[in-house]
Amino acid sequence: MEYFDTLIVILQSTVRVSVPLILAALAGLYSERAGIFDIGLEGKMLAAAFAGGAAAAVTGSALTGLGAAVLVSVCLALVHGFASITQRGNQIVSGVAINFIALGATVILGQAWFRQGGRTPQLSGDARFTTVELPFAAEIADIPVLGSIYSDLLSGHFLLTYLAFMMIPFTWWVLYRTRFGLRLRAVGENPGAVDTAGISVTWMRYRAVICCGILCGIAGAYLSMAMTAGFVKGMTAGKGFIALAALIFAKWKPVNVMFACLLFGFLDAMSIRMQGNELPIIGVVPVQFMQALPYLLTVILLAGFIGKAIPPRAGGVPYVKER
Amino acid sequence: MSVPYAKLPAWVDYGLIPLINLIVAFLVAGLVVLAVGESPLRAASLLIEGAFGYGEGIGFTLYYATNFIFTGLAVAVAFHCGLFNIGGEGQAYVAGLGVALPCLWLDQFAPWYIVFPAAILGAAMVGGFWAMIPGWLQAKRGSHVVITTIMFNFIASSLMVYVLVDVLKPAGSMAPQTRAFAEGGQLPRLDWLLASVGLDIGGAPFNMSFLLALVAAFVVWVVIWRTKLGYEIRTMGHSPTAAAYAGIRQSRIIVITMIMSGALAGMMALNPIMGDQHRMQLDFVAGAGFVGIAVALMGRSHPVGIIPAAILFGMLYQGGAEISFEMPQISRDMITIIQGLVILFAGALENMFRPAITAFFATLGGAGSDKPLPAAE
Numbered sequence: 121m122e123y124f125d126t127l128i129v130i131l132q133s134t135v136r137v138s139v140p141l142i143l144a145a146l147a148g149l150y151s152e153r154a155g156i157f158d159i160g161l162e163g164k165m166l167a168a169a170f171a172g173g174a175a176a177a178v179t180g181s182a183l184t185g186l187g188a189a190v191l192v193s194v195c196l197a198l199v200h201g202f203a204s205i206t207q208r209g210n211q212i213v214s215g216v217a218i219n220f221i222a223l224g225a226t227v228i229l230g231q232a233w234f235r236q237g238g239r240t241p242q243l244s245g246d247a248r249f250t251t252v253e254l255p256f257a258a259e260i261a262d263i264p265v266l267g268s269i270y271s272d273l274l275s276g277h278f279l280l281t282y283l284a285f286m287m288i289p290f291t292w293w294v295l296y297r298t299r300f301g302l303r304l305r306a307v308g309e310n311p312g313a314v315d316t317a318g319i320s321v322t323w324m325r326y327r328a329v330i331c332c333g334i335l336c337g338i339a340g341a342y343l344s345m346a347m348t349a350g351f352v353k354g355m356t357a358g359k360g361f362i363a364l365a366a367l368i369f370a371k372w373k374p375v376n377v378m379f380a381c382l383l384f385g386f387l388d389a390m391s392i393r394m395q396g397n398e399l400p401i402i403g404v405v406p407v408q409f410m411q412a413l414p415y416l417l418t419v420i421l422l423a424g425f426i427g428k429a430i431p432p433r434a435g436g437v438p439y440v441k442e443r
Numbered sequence: 444m445s446v447p448y449a450k451l452p453a454w455v456d457y458g459l460i461p462l463i464n465l466i467v468a469f470l471v472a473g474l475v476v477l478a479v480g481e482s483p484l485r486a487a488s489l490l491i492e493g494a495f496g497y498g499e500g501i502g503f504t505l506y507y508a509t510n511f512i513f514t515g516l517a518v519a520v521a522f523h524c525g526l527f528n529i530g531g532e533g534q535a536y537v538a539g540l541g542v543a544l545p546c547l548w549l550d551q552f553a554p555w556y557i558v559f560p561a562a563i564l565g566a567a568m569v570g571g572f573w574a575m576i577p578g579w580l581q582a583k584r585g586s587h588v589v590i591t592t593i594m595f596n597f598i599a600s601s602l603m604v605y606v607l608v609d610v611l612k613p614a615g616s617m618a619p620q621t622r623a624f625a626e627g628g629q630l631p632r633l634d635w636l637l638a639s640v641g642l643d644i645g646g647a648p649f650n651m652s653f654l655l656a657l658v659a660a661f662v663v664w665v666v667i668w669r670t671k672l673g674y675e676i677r678t679m680g681h682s683p684t685a686a687a688y689a690g691i692r693q694s695r696i697i698v699i700t701m702i703m704s705g706a707l708a709g710m711m712a713l714n715p716i717m718g719d720q721h722r723m724q725l726d727f728v729a730g731a732g733f734v735g736i737a738v739a740l741m742g743r744s745h746p747v748g749i750i751p752a753a754i755l756f757g758m759l760y761q762g763g764a765e766i767s768f769e770m771p772q773i774s775r776d777m778i779t780i781i782q783g784l785v786i787l788f789a790g791a792l793e794n795m796f797r798p799a800i801t802a803f804f805a806t807l808g809g810a811g812s813d814k815p816l817p818a819a820e
Contacts, residue, residue, distance in 0.1 A: 203791035212527050212589050214791035216736060220783030227776040232479040361593055412601035415594040422586035
């Protein structure tokens with residue numbers, strides 16, 4: 121029973137840390153399936169976390185904060201879109217630029233506006249997202265196994281958490297069952313064909329980039345307004361890159377994204393939990409190894425040693441209309 | 444790569460356009476300073492005063508520039524082959540081992556001029572190795588070098604935390620760093636160089652590795668523009684299909700280029716470890732690997748452009764520290780913004796002003812060049 125309780129605690133924190141990964145990885149999925157590589161997920165998420173924390177602290181409303189987060193993230197996504205779609209610039213370079221601009225600007229503006237060393241003020245009450253209890257969670261908590269799975273693991277999360285998990289089937293549906301999704305995938309595989317069909321490649325890609333911005337914005341808002349109560353300097357701490365790794369690990373497929381993010385989230389939760397503890401059989405595993413594992417796994421997968429990750433064919437290539 | 448733009452005179456292509464991009468980047472940065480409620484002009488004058496106004500400032504500026512010459516060259520060499528090495532940060536970090544281990548072994552009984560070559564070799568080998576893996580994976584297994592090098596940055600960071608905390612930290616010490624090196628592990632400062640023009644560098648850690656950086660820049664120029672290997676690298680960068688058609692062994696070139704790139708990034712570790720701290724600390728790279736991207740883009744991947752670009756960023760680092768004394772609102776993070784803006788305008792948006800400039804030169808009727816400009820297709 122003790123092991124079971126520990127497992128529930130670990131899984132619960134797995135869900136908590138996976139949410140921003142899922143949202144950011146899905147954001148990357150929209151963009152990359154449309155042929156726009158985006159290594160600026162980290163920056164967009166960070167800027168959104170700051171905007172959300174700042175707006176919520178000033179207005180006292182979590183919804184305003186969420187709106188501000190999404191707005192800022194979409195603006196940055198449009199900068200990336202302008203550089204890589206309209207100006208046909210290098211998408212990697214543009215993503216790197218956005219990461220740096222977000223990293224610097226959040227601290228400079230935060231210090232200028234709030235003077236708390238780059239933090240935003242602590243959020244409380246309506247300014248922060250609150251957790252929701254699923255119906256009957258309290259009543260059935262005492263039932264062994266099932267009770268604690270339902271009331272400790274499934275219930276008691278933020279609305280954004282449930283939203284993130286619902287985004288997975290929704291994204292699958294959009295991508296594989298709608299006209300928009302078909303065109304989005306086509307524009308990432310063979311933009312010339314899409315153009316021939318009389319559909320604007322540029323506008324399609326801009327819409328994909330906007331979707332990416334919206335989801336990164338929600339991910340950022342989750343970080344600063346749900347998971348913690350306020351923005352802290354550099355709080356994304358590489359989550360954008362883990363999400364990118366998860367997206368590749370998932371081979372750019374929505375349902376796989378969820379599993380990859382949960383796996384990477386689980387590794388993260390374990391590494392926090394295991395600090396200094398011995399594992400049965402294996403002995404002490406250095407925490408750093410657990411932290412590096414998502415990256416290692418992605419490298420190994422990309423190299424085709426376990427399955428093969430094939431990126432969208434037109435990814436990273438600016439589309440030039442025939443002259 | 445098709446270039447849908449009309450040909451411009453070389454001085455416009457390599458001088459005017461990068462300059463305009465740079466000015467726009469700084470104008471936007473000025474807007475941020477304005478938004479924070481400070482005067483951009485005063486910030487600029489503080490910056491230049493802090494970086495070049497006195498001997499110690501110049502010493503620090505050149506010390507930082509040394510880091511950026513190495514990392515800028517690393518990114519540039521990879522660019523020539525059409526590869527984007529974002530892993531300079533990780534390569535330099537791991538290469539710290541290549542510097543620190545020879546120092547820890549030899550510093551007690553060998554003078555610096557014996558330890559230094561060993562450390563150079565160590566840094567280049569470890570950095571080169573760390574970049575070789577992503578290169579090999581791209582060449583043989585088809586995984587994209589950008590993603591792999593990003594992942595390797597994180598792996599490097601975890602690895603180095605482990606090594607410093609669990610292996611190299613002296614017993615009884617709390618700080619995650621190696622022991623301090625004896626005399627043999629310390630590079631002489633170049634105070635005589637600046638003293639020859641009448642400047643006193645004071646406490647600035649401007650040291651021998653600056654000269655090594657200049658040598659590296661020259662060697663890069665020779666290799667890229669004056670050897671068969673360099674020709675093959677540039678051919679690959681321009682058109683991989685043409686390279687294949689010409690019988691150039693692509694995977695060999697990719698791996699060699701990445702090793703060169705990693706070795707250059709790795710040598711950056713010499714400057715802070717042997718030249719300044721005389722021990723290896725956590726996070727000694729402090730973002731220099733990423734600054735290299737901005738430096739290479741600004742310097743148009745040519746050593747002649749990279750050295751001034753590195754000095755410009757050295758100026759930002761040193762002058763930026765001075766600004767933050769006077770204007771507490773503007774911390775070192777301002778440099779991160781400028782770095783991002785430079786990468787954006789000099790890199791991703793490099794062609795934004797080109798149509799306008801082309802049109803301007805077309806109206807001049809080719810006055811700026813010796814033959815008339817062909818019209819854009």
